[in-house]
Amino acid sequence: MVKSENLRFAWGAGITILLSAFLLFQVQPVISKMILPWFGGSTAVWTTCMLFFQVMLVAGYAYAHGLSQLKSRQLQMMVHVALIIVAAITLPITPSERFKPTDGSQPTLRILLLLTLNIGLPFFVLSATGPLVQAWYAVRYPGRSPYRLYALSNIGSLGALVTYPFVFEPALDLPTQGALWSVVFLGFGLCCATLAVAVSRLSRVSNPAEVASDQAALASTSPTWRDRRHWLWMPALASVMLLAVTQHVCQDIVVVPFLWIAPLSLYLLSFIICFDRESWYRPRLFAWLGFLSVAWVSALILRYDIDALLENSGFDFKFSSIGGTVTMQIGSYLLLMFVLCMLCHGELVRRKPAAAYLTSFYLLVSVGGATGGLFVSLVCPLLFESYLELPLAVTAALVFSIVIIVGQILPWRSAAQLSAALLIGAGVGIFVKSQLAEYQRNVASFDAVHKIHRQTIAARRNFFGVLRVVRETRDKKPHDNQLNLFHGRTLHGIQFTDLKRQLLPTAYYNENSGVGLMMKKYLTDGPVKVSVIGLGVGTLAAYGRTGDRFDFYEINPEVERLANEYFTFLAKSPAKVQVIRGDATFRWKRN
Structure with a gap:
């Protein structure tokens, strides 16, 4: 009978954790997709959502830690069951149309408010489930480690991310997805409440000798402040790398729906591997992989310099032919991110405390992750005019890898030490050169083939991304000098600086383009009204005649400022x- 009850509790704990993690990460793509069109479709929408999820995770872990400290398990049960009931009352999670923004101002605050009001309480309950159920498991089974349940929760999270774009998103519309999620949440609430009731019925140890023994054991295994610092900065670094690589891959390399799922899945996979079994993490192996990944990504940045070096050396091979492909670029950055996450989470697991300190451990880990999210989402846009968080994270990955490698090298023989030192020196040199080259490319560069000088004369960063105004000058053809507007690496407009050619439509709006031919056809009779989604530099206004009206709908206020300040x-x-500032679809519906 006792064995049967033990088995039921273990299965109940596993199912509850698995279900809560699945719901936790299923709601993220669901709600993000619901609000993505409302805020311009930028990758910053996902970054802001991630910030909300990380902060709510901290709140949930703090609640789990506080609740587990209550001496009365009956009180724990009553508080948590009451919270589940209140969270269920707030369902469904589908946001109302009234949350749609009327303009592009304060998008970060609007997204955070929308998420808080629509999914805040259910997400809070779900986020508290993992550490809380693990704490209950430790009470029910004092001799067993509850940490493998954390690996199980990450399996549920990974399952939610992988199944959403391939199963749920193609088969169900968004309102149905929201309704289905709400129904499953009710099932989760029932499982969790049943588990809480079962824990509340457990008897406490009352033998004074056993209590004294337990207290002495806890004192001897108490984590130090150094341990707690590691619990903070390691997950913070992994979080920064996750968000920085997601921004780079999804905005600077290629824009593909649901591509952000790939880095987040690898991030969760590192948790699964490290927390399921410590022996799967090999410090020396992953430190060298981290170092080599940084060196390889640096080589990709220098691919055209490598082409020139190979050509001068007599080799008929273009490194850029493989290093410049989208697949290679994405794969290399994802590999770098995964290896760094393995380093951070592997070293984190090596420093995990006894089960009695489990909830405080998870709380500090979540605080570290949220700190990384705050740095990328709120601090970096205020401090930097470009995405400097990625080179900063890569630098940290390089230093972290080298520190571990050096620690492993010291016992080696002198020849091995020298070889490793030379390899490290070469890798650091490639990394430094790549960062200098990237900086020069973004600030000032010279195209030796076409004899073009390029200089960034303005750079702005906000919620919607990084905008740069680049001046191009040609020594032999000054009439072709021009100003370009870039959003990330995407060209958004060109204007000649020569006064006689300033109002010539350019780029994909030239007179022979599809838009140009349409303008020639329809702008022949009386005055017309033209509505344009997206401003760019305002190139289409060059087709305007006296009496015509051109309305440009633009959600990013910085685009309008740069179009007026540097272009005519x-x-x-x-x-x-x-x-007209704001989302075009929403403004048209209002009008």
Whole structure:
């Protein structure tokens, strides 16, 4: 009978944790997709959602830690069951149309408020489940380690991420997804409440000798402040790398729906591997992989320099032919991120405390993750005009790897030490050169083949990304000098600086383009009204005539400022030009 009850509790704990983790990470793509069009479709929407999820995770872990400290298990049960009931009352999670923004101002705060009001309490309950159930498991089974349940929770999280784009998203519309999630949450609530009731019925140890023995054991295994610092900065670094690589891959390399799931899945996979079995993490192996990954990514940045070196050396091979492909770029950055996460989470597991300190351990880990999210989402846009968090994270990965490698090298023989030192020196040199080259490419560069000088004369960063105005000058063809507007690496507009050519439509708006041919056809009779989604530099205003009206819908206020400050398409157009801030679809519905 006792064995049967033990088995039921263990299965109940596993199912509850698995279900809570699945719901926790299933709601993230569901709610993110619901609000993505409302805020311009930028990758910053996902980054802000991640910030919310990480902060709520901290709140949930703090609640789990506080609740587990209560001496009365009956009180624990009553508080948690009551919270589950209140969370269930707030369902469903589908946001109302009233949360749609009317303009592009304060998007971060609006997203955080929307998420708090729509999924805040259910997400809070789900986030507290993992550490709370593990604490209950430790009470029910004093001699067993509860940490493998954390690996189980990450399996549930990974399952949610992988199944969403391939199973749920193609088969169900968003309202149905929200309704289904709410129904499953009710099932989870029932499982969790049943588990809480079972824990509340457990008897406490009352033997004074056993209590004294337990207290002495806890004192001897108490984590130090150094341990706690590691619990903070390691997950913070992994979080920064996750978000920085996600931004780079999804915005600077290629824009593909649900591509952000790949880095997050690898991030969770590192948790699964490290927490399931410590022997799967090999410090020396992953430290060298981290070092080599940084060196390889640095080589990709220097691919054209490597091409020139190979050509001068007589080799008929273009490194950029493989290093410049989208697949290679994405795969290399994802590998670098995964290896760093393995380093951070592997070293974290090596420092995990006894089960009695489990909830405080998870609390500090979540605080570290949220700190990384806050740094990328809120601090970096205020401090930097470009995505400097990625080179900072890569630098930290290089230093972390080298520190572990050096610790492993010291016992080696002198020849091995010298070889490793030379390899490390070469890798560091490649990394430093790549970062200098990237900086020069973003600030000032010279195209030796086409004899073009490029200089960034303005850079702005906000919620929607990084904008740069680049001046191109040509020594032999000064009439082709121009100003370009870039969003990340995407060209958003060109204007010649020569006064005679300033109002010529350029780039994909030139007179022979699809838009140009359409303008020639329809702008022949009387005045017309033209509505344009996206401003760019206002190139289409060059087609305007006296009496025409051109309305540009633009969600990013910095685009309008740069278009007016550095380009003249809007100011010199004969037509009446108006820039309307906000999402075009929403503004059209209002009008």
